[in-house]
Amino acid sequence: MQALKYVIPYMQRYRSFFLWGFLFVTLSNVFGALIPRVIGSTIDLITAGHFTQWTIAQQIALLLGCVAASGGLMFATRKTIIVASRKIEYDLRNDVLLHLEKLPMRFYTHHPTGSLMAHLTNDIAAVREFIGPSVMYTANTITTALFALIMMISLNLTVTALVILPLPLISVATYIIGKKVHRSFRRVQEQFAQLSTTAQEMLSGIRVIRAYGRESYERGVFDRQAHDYYRLNLHLAKVQGLSMPLMMVLVGLSQIAVLGIGGLYVANGTISYGDLAQFFIYLNQLIWPVIAIGWVVNAIQRASASAERIATLLAEKPEIPQFSIQSTPKLSIIGEIEYQNVSFRYHPEQPWVLRNICLHIKPGTTLGIIGLTGSGKTTLVQLLPRLYEPTSGTILLDGRPLTDYPLHTLRSFFGIVPQEPFLFSTTIAENIRFGKPDASDEEVIQAAIMADIHKDIERFPEGYNTVVGERGITLSGGQKQRIALARALLRDPAILILDDALSAVDTETEERILQQLRSFLQNRTSILIAHRISTIKDADWILVIDRGTIVEAGTHQDLLQRNGIYAELFALQTLEEEIAEEPMVKVQ
Numbered sequence: 001m002q003a004l005k006y007v008i009p010y011m012q013r014y015r016s017f018f019l020w021g022f023l024f025v026t027l028s029n030v031f032g033a034l035i036p037r038v039i040g041s042t043i044d045l046i047t048a049g050h051f052t053q054w055t056i057a058q059q060i061a062l063l064l065g066c067v068a069a070s071g072g073l074m075f076a077t078r079k080t081i082i083v084a085s086r087k088i089e090y091d092l093r094n095d096v097l098l099h100l101e102k103l104p105m106r107f108y109t110h111h112p113t114g115s116l117m118a119h120l121t122n123d124i125a126a127v128r129e130f131i132g133p134s135v136m137y138t139a140n141t142i143t144t145a146l147f148a149l150i151m152m153i154s155l156n157l158t159v160t161a162l163v164i165l166p167l168p169l170i171s172v173a174t175y176i177i178g179k180k181v182h183r184s185f186r187r188v189q190e191q192f193a194q195l196s197t198t199a200q201e202m203l204s205g206i207r208v209i210r211a212y213g214r215e216s217y218e219r220g221v222f223d224r225q226a227h228d229y230y231r232l233n234l235h236l237a238k239v240q241g242l243s244m245p246l247m248m249v250l251v252g253l254s255q256i257a258v259l260g261i262g263g264l265y266v267a268n269g270t271i272s273y274g275d276l277a278q279f280f281i282y283l284n285q286l287i288w289p290v291i292a293i294g295w296v297v298n299a300i301q302r303a304s305a306s307a308e309r310i311a312t313l314l315a316e317k318p319e320i321p322q323f324s325i326q327s328t329p330k331l332s333i334i335g336e337i338e339y340q341n342v343s344f345r346y347h348p349e350q351p352w353v354l355r356n357i358c359l360h361i362k363p364g365t366t367l368g369i370i371g372l373t374g375s376g377k378t379t380l381v382q383l384l385p386r387l388y389e390p391t392s393g394t395i396l397l398d399g400r401p402l403t404d405y406p407l408h409t410l411r412s413f414f415g416i417v418p419q420e421p422f423l424f425s426t427t428i429a430e431n432i433r434f435g436k437p438d439a440s441d442e443e444v445i446q447a448a449i450m451a452d453i454h455k456d457i458e459r460f461p462e463g464y465n466t467v468v469g470e471r472g473i474t475l476s477g478g479q480k481q482r483i484a485l486a487r488a489l490l491r492d493p494a495i496l497i498l499d500d501a502l503s504a505v506d507t508e509t510e511e512r513i514l515q516q517l518r519s520f521l522q523n524r525t526s527i528l529i530a531h532r533i534s535t536i537k538d539a540d541w542i543l544v545i546d547r548g549t550i551v552e553a554g555t556h557q558d559l560l561q562r563n564g565i566y567a568e569l570f571a572l573q574t575l576e577e578e579i580a581e582e583p584m585v586k587v588q
Contacts, residue, residue: 006307006310006311006314007088007092007127007130007131007307010088010091010092010131011084011088011131013088013091014084014087014088017080017081017083017084017087018080018081018084018135020076020080021076021077021080021081021084021136021139022139024073024074024076024077024080025073025074025077025081025136025139025140025143026139026143027069027073028069028070028071028072028073028074028076028077028140029070029140029143029144029147030143030147031066031067031069031070031073032066032070032144032147032285033144033147033148033150033151033282033285034066035063035066035067035070035281036151036277036278036281036282036285037151037278038059038062038063038066039063039274039277039278039281040272040274040275040277040278040281041059041274042056042059042063042274043272043273043274043277044272044273044274044275045059047272047273047274074140077136077139077140078136081132081135081136081139082132082133082136084131084132085128085129085131085132085133085135086128086132088128088131089124089125089127089128089131092124092127092128092310093120093124096119096120096124096310096313096314097120099313099314099316100116100313102318103316103318104318104387104388104389105382105387105388106346106347106388107316109346112193112197112200112201113197113200114193114194114195114196114197114198114199114200114201115193115194115196115197116313117196117200118189118192118193118196119193119309119310119313122189122192122306123189123306123307123309123310124306124310126185126189126299126302126303126305126306126307127303127306127307127310129299129302129303130299130300130302130303130304130307131303133299134296134299134300134303137292137296138292138296140289140292141288141289141292141293141296142289144285144286144288144289145286145289148282148285148286149164149286151278151282152278152279152282155271155275155278155279156265156270156271156275156279158261159257159258159261159262159265159271159279162254162257162258162261163254163257163258163279163283163286164254165253165254165257169250173246173247173250177239177240177242177246177297179301180239181236181239181240181297181301181302182301182302182304182305183305184232184235184236184239185236185301185302185305185306186305186308186309187232188229188232188233188236189305189306189309190309191225191228191229191232192229194225195222195225195226195229198221198222198225199222202218202222247293254283254286255280255283258276258279258280258283262275262276262279263276332494333397333398333413333494333495334363334364334398334494334525335361335363335364335397335398335413335494335495335524335525336361336362336363336396336397336398336399336525337359337360337361337384337395337396337397337495337525338359338360338361338395338396338399339357339358339359339360339380339393339395340358340393340394340395340396341356341357341358341392341393341394342354342356342357342358342383342390342392342393342394342395343355343356343357343390343391343392343393344376344379344383344388344390344391345391346388352391352548353376353379353548354376354379354380354383354548354549355548355549356393356549357380357393357548357549357550358550359543359550361525361527361541362540363398363525364522364523364524364525365525365526365540365541366521366525366526366527366528366538366539366540366541367525367526367527367528367539367540367541367542367543368527368528368529368530368535368536368537368539368541368542368543369381369527369528369529369530369536369542369543369545370529370530370531370533370536370542370543370544370545370566370569371544371545371546372546373531375545375546375547375548376545376547376548377499377500377529377545378418378419378499378500378529380545381416381497381499381527381529383395384397384402384414384495384497385410385411385414385416386402386407386410386411397410397413412493413493413494413495414493414494414495414496414497415435415487415488415489415491415492415493415495415496415497416488416497416499417481417484417485417487417488417497417498417499417501418484418499418501419499419500419501419503421480421481421483421484421501422484423468423475423480423483423484424468425467425468426467426468427462427464427465427466427467427468428457428460428463428464428465428466428468428483429441429444429464429465431468431483431487432444432447432448432464432483432486432487432490433487433490434487435487435488435490435491436490436491436492439490441464443490444464444486444490445464447486447487447489447490448464448482448483448486449516450486450489450513450516450517450520451482451483451485451486451489451513452482452509452512452513452516453479453482453483453485453486456479456482468483476504477504478504478505478506478509480504481501481502481503481504481505482505482513484501485498485501485502485513489520493524494524494525495524495525495526495527496520496521496524496525496526496527497526497527497529498526498527498528498529498530499529500529500530500531502514502530502532502535503530503531503532507532507534510532510534510535511534514535514538532573533556533566533569533570533573534573536556537556538556539556540555541553541554541555542554542555542556542559542566544559544564544565544566546565551564551565552564552565552566
């Protein structure tokens with residue numbers, strides 16, 4: 001129950017709904033408690049012979065009035081408490097997603113997408129069941145039991161005491177079963193998260209699975225996990241299934257007591273037939289609260305298990321403070337960047353990715369970065385928009401530490417095309433417009449022309465309104481890269497970062513794009529990361545990174561004259577190009 005504490009502020013936000021709901025359920029059960037009294041008095045009138053058609057009609061009208069009032073007020077209860085629970089579910093789902101957006105990139109390296117999806121679906125739904133139905137049924141149970149007991153005591157205290165004798169046993173049984181439900185449901189939710197992760201990965205990687213003919217193997221993996229989920233759910237159902245029979249047995253003991261003792265009291269004239277009928281009806285009214293106790297406890301235990309998982313997620317702290325966009329004035333920069341002894345690693349137990357980086361990028365210049373795979377090139381630029389925080393050292397932008405800039409403002413300075421471009425399952429135009437939602441169609445087309453993707457788009461049946469599918473599945477790698485490039489260019493950023501953004505296009509297309517970008521890159525700080533020297537040879541300054549350190553720096557010609565790593569890469573790539581250009585020898 002401790003984990004459910006974070007739900008209290010949400011309930012306070014809609015406290016008027018809950019207050020009205022408690023009032024409605026109380027009044028509903030007041031009228032419900034009067035129904036047996038009307039029935040009992042009618043039975044006594046009939047058995048005594050003191051009745052007429054008019055008196056019976058009056059009793060029926062009174063009974064119908066109580067039933068209608070009780071039902072109408074119960075409907076009002078649902079319209080308040082259940083509606084409030086849905087509103088809280090909506091708020092909670094949005095808040096969890098907002099929190100996920102604030103968490104650092106390293107968080108997502110340890111938490112699979114499927115697991116996070118389970119938090120946003122099953123776990124929040126389980127918490128909503130506690131806030132809505134459980135709260136409503138608890139209020140209904142308490143008021144129904146209270147009014148029924150008051151009415152029963154007013155009829156005969158001895159019979160009432162015998163009726164409520166099994167209630168402590170119900171409480172003990174409910175507590176024991178509830179603990180088992182909590183443990184079992186937590187295991188179910190954890191397995192569901194694992195199952196969701198597997199399904200998400202299979203669907204995302206379906207092309208790879210088919211290419212390698214691994215359908216049967218992956219189906220076996222999913223089948224085993226689904227069977228474990230089925231087995232855990234079956235165990236949970238068995239545990240929950242103990243509640244209802246046990247409750248009915250204990251309630252049955254009360255009915256036997258009413259029949260036996262009540263019958264004796266009727267025989268000796270202590271109570272009337274109408275009173276005995278009232279006891280049975282009130283006892284039946286108590287059956288639902290008794291059953292609801294078990295249901296509510298199970299729901300609370302399920303919600304508690306889910307709340308623990310959500311609370312653990314919400315306990316994750318963002319590494320970077322968030323600032324309000326509205327409170328931040330519009331800033332402009334010239335694009336001067338300086339790394340001062342910057343080092344970085346993803347985890348204290350993992351090796352250093354960057355070590356003692358000292359770098360000064362003058363505003364309006366183009367920096368090229370090259371190095372072997374895994375040398376730290378991408379990590380170096382990911383520190384600029386603060387996707388990660390340096391482990392040590394400081395990065396300055398226009399002479400001010402990055403931490404001085406509000407996060408949203410800082411990231412608005414950058415246009416980034418990552419190694420693996422991500423496209424949303426929407427139109428090509430909307431994907432390009434992602435960084436500048438208010439861009440006109442003309443601006444979108446101009447950015448596409450600069451990225452050399454306009455002609456490709458025009459050949460699609462729907463042109464710029466073509467839906468690309470999930471992650472751009474209908475496009476080639478080169479088309480996805482150029483659309484991502486157009487997205488960054490449309491934003492007209494102060495600092496442009498291309499992280500191996502042209503690796504999937506051929507050298508001819510790459511040269512054409514670079515020629516078109518020359519005017520765009522003028523007087524704009526730009527960082528080009530590449531594996532091909534042809535991409536960066538015209539940069540104002542070039543860095544060679546190896547194992548997280550800068551080992552060479554200079555212009556293209558300077559680095560060739562040093563005969564170091566850069567010159568070796570250039571010679572190798574030149575040789576590869578020459579071999580590719582030679583005509584194939586035809587074998588006779």
